[in-house]
Amino acid sequence: MANPPVEAASARRQKTRDRLLDAAYDVFADVGVDAAPVELIAERAGFTRGAFYSNFESKSELFVALAERENDRRMEQVQVGLDTVLPSFDGQKLAALSTTDRVDVITGIVADFLALQGDDRQWCVIEAEFRAYALRNVEFGRYLVEHETAMQTQLAEVLERTLLGFGQRFIVDPIVAVRIITTAYKDVTVRGLLAGSDVPAESDSELHTVIASVVALFSEPTSPDAAT
Amino acid sequence: MANPPVEAASARRQKTRDRLLDAAYDVFADVGVDAAPVELIAERAGFTRGAFYSNFESKSELFVALAERENDRRMEQVQVGLDTVLPSFDGQKLAALSTTDRVDVITGIVADFLALQGDDRQWCVIEAEFRAYALRNVEFGRYLVEHETAMQTQLAEVLERTLLGFGQRFIVDPIVAVRIITTAYKDVTVRGLLAGSDVPAESDSELHTVIASVVALFSEPTSPDAAT
DNA sequence: TGTATCGAATACATTCGTGTATCGGATACA
DNA sequence: TGTATCCGATACACGAATGTATTCGATACA
Numbered sequence: 001m002a003n004p005p006v007e008a009a010s011a012r013r014q015k016t017r018d019r020l021l022d023a024a025y026d027v028f029a030d031v032g033v034d035a036a037p038v039e040l041i042a043e044r045a046g047f048t049r050g051a052f053y054s055n056f057e058s059k060s061e062l063f064v065a066l067a068e069r070e071n072d073r074r075m076e077q078v079q080v081g082l083d084t085v086l087p088s089f090d091g092q093k094l095a096a097l098s099t100t101d102r103v104d105v106i107t108g109i110v111a112d113f114l115a116l117q118g119d120d121r122q123w124c125v126i127e128a129e130f131r132a133y134a135l136r137n138v139e140f141g142r143y144l145v146e147h148e149t150a151m152q153t154q155l156a157e158v159l160e161r162t163l164l165g166f167g168q169r170f171i172v173d174p175i176v177a178v179r180i181i182t183t184a185y186k187d188v189t190v191r192g193l194l195a196g197s198d199v200p201a202e203s204d205s206e207l208h209t210v211i212a213s214v215v216a217l218f219s220e221p222t223s224p225d226a227a228t
Numbered sequence: 229m230a231n232p233p234v235e236a237a238s239a240r241r242q243k244t245r246d247r248l249l250d251a252a253y254d255v256f257a258d259v260g261v262d263a264a265p266v267e268l269i270a271e272r273a274g275f276t277r278g279a280f281y282s283n284f285e286s287k288s289e290l291f292v293a294l295a296e297r298e299n300d301r302r303m304e305q306v307q308v309g310l311d312t313v314l315p316s317f318d319g320q321k322l323a324a325l326s327t328t329d330r331v332d333v334i335t336g337i338v339a340d341f342l343a344l345q346g347d348d349r350q351w352c353v354i355e356a357e358f359r360a361y362a363l364r365n366v367e368f369g370r371y372l373v374e375h376e377t378a379m380q381t382q383l384a385e386v387l388e389r390t391l392l393g394f395g396q397r398f399i400v401d402p403i404v405a406v407r408i409i410t411t412a413y414k415d416v417t418v419r420g421l422l423a424g425s426d427v428p429a430e431s432d433s434e435l436h437t438v439i440a441s442v443v444a445l446f447s448e449p450t451s452p453d454a455a456t
Numbered sequence: 457t458g459t460a461t462c463g464a465a466t467a468c469a470t471t472c473g474t475g476t477a478t479c480g481g482a483t484a485c486a
Numbered sequence: 487t488g489t490a491t492c493c494g495a496t497a498c499a500c501g502a503a504t505g506t507a508t509t510c511g512a513t514a515c516a
Contacts, residue, residue, distance in 0.1 A: 012513090013463075032364065034262030037503060050465050053505070125363045132356040134422055135349075136260065141422035172441075176434055180412050187411045194362055194369035206404055213400075217445045240483090241493075265473060278495050281475065 019045040029122040081116045094165035103212040152178045168219040177218045184210040247273040257350040309344045322393035331440040396447040405446045412438040
């Protein structure tokens with residue numbers, strides 16, 4: 001699944017490849033992967049089918065390439081995002097914050113993280129396509145789980161470090177806590193989209209409840225006397 | 229969306245309609261909705277395309293009909309399932325159970341409920357298709373949210389009643405708690421499918437953790453002195 | 457300036473899916 | 487037993503999408 005291009009393509013070639021991938025992203029979000037004609041993708045990129053078949057063997061090859069590009073991008077974004085956000089926390093005296101403020105901090109991190117990971121309409125649609133495809137293709141399924149696990153591991157580390165700043169630590173596998181939070185977040189986001197882009201207020205409060213609860217529940221003071 | 233057939237079809241007609249829907253269920257799960265040719269559906273039902281077009285105007289009409297049939301079926305299953313399960317609890321002295329046993333009871337109810345709601349491979353694939361389609365079709369999106377909300381409301385009521393048997397009650401909107409549980413459940417189920425039908429043990433324990441935690445966190449004793 | 461190469465456009469053959477119009481057989485009913 | 491009706495099968499016409507083979511233009515390089 002992770003095959004870097006062996007022969008480095010020319011700059012020009014790379015550019016049209018990218019434009020085709022950009023177009024595919026749009027088209028897939030608009031009409032779905034299966035329903036998307038190669039011609040529409042090429043056309044929206046400003047090319048003809050000739051260019052497409054000169055750059056990709058088939059639509060499925062492009063699909064996989066797109067998945068890898070998008071997933072890699074978001075993984076990078078998350079990593080650099082964390083590198084810039086985290087230092088500003090580590091130095092502070094997080095321990096001095098009130099419980100409410102702590103939850104706000106966590107909520108902020110999670111929201112930032114998940115925004116980096118992508119929460120716009122198009123990406124949600126694409127992700128749904130990925131998921132549906134993955135359920136019908138074992139190899140892609142494994143790849144997707146791997147990617148998602150990597151993302152969740154990232155967030156888990158951040159939360160662990162932040163909790164540590166509070167003098168807290170998880171009492172369950174942090175990745176489980178992260179999964180609860182992220183799936184809840186996705187659920188709220190998607191429901192908002194499905195319902196027709198209203199009820200943003202309710203969504204926010206729901207999210208806050210979830211995050212606050214998970215954090216409160218799954219953590220305990222690090223002071224040794226509180227341990228089981 | 230909810231248009232019952234005005235003119236009652238003949239028994240024969242209804243039968244072929246059902247067989248076509250059954251076939252569509254399989255085919256959609258196998259190759260996806262968009263990629264499914266009408267011919268394949270008809271053929272797998274033991275008919276030709278002629279029968280299909282005699283019974284449905286188009287594939288999208290069949291798609292909607294299928295969604296409604298499956299959703300309605302599961303809603304019914306859940307309702308009758310609850311009617312048979314609940315009485316056996318209400319009479320018991322649930323309050324006498326230990327905390328661990330209580331969690332087991334809740335977990336059992338949730339597992340039963342979600343199994344009724346459907347957790348086999350095919351249904352998961354179909355649901356993913358529904359979701360992807362819903363994100364591209366406002367009307368269907370609203371319908372789907374409505375259905376899911378109805379299901380969640382059912383489970384919420386059950387859990388509320390059961391907690392009451394424990395002398396507990398939710399301190400947040402029960403439907404929010406239910407959503408956390410169900411999305412976590414779905415997540416675990418789908419990840420299991422994607423990873424290749426192994427790790428069932430790990431999945432179970434993860435689920436148990438989630439359910440136990442949510443229940444423990446979002447409820448409090450009903451005794452008035454414990455209220456905020 | 458000439459030439460070779462690379463990359464996208466074009467044209468074409470073909471396959472695939474759709475939808476419709478018509479046919480044929482079974483069933484119901486007199 | 488005859489006849490009408492219902493319903494699925496068959497045949498056909500059309501459009502859409504694919505993939506490939508070839509052409510054409512631009513850029514790189516001598």
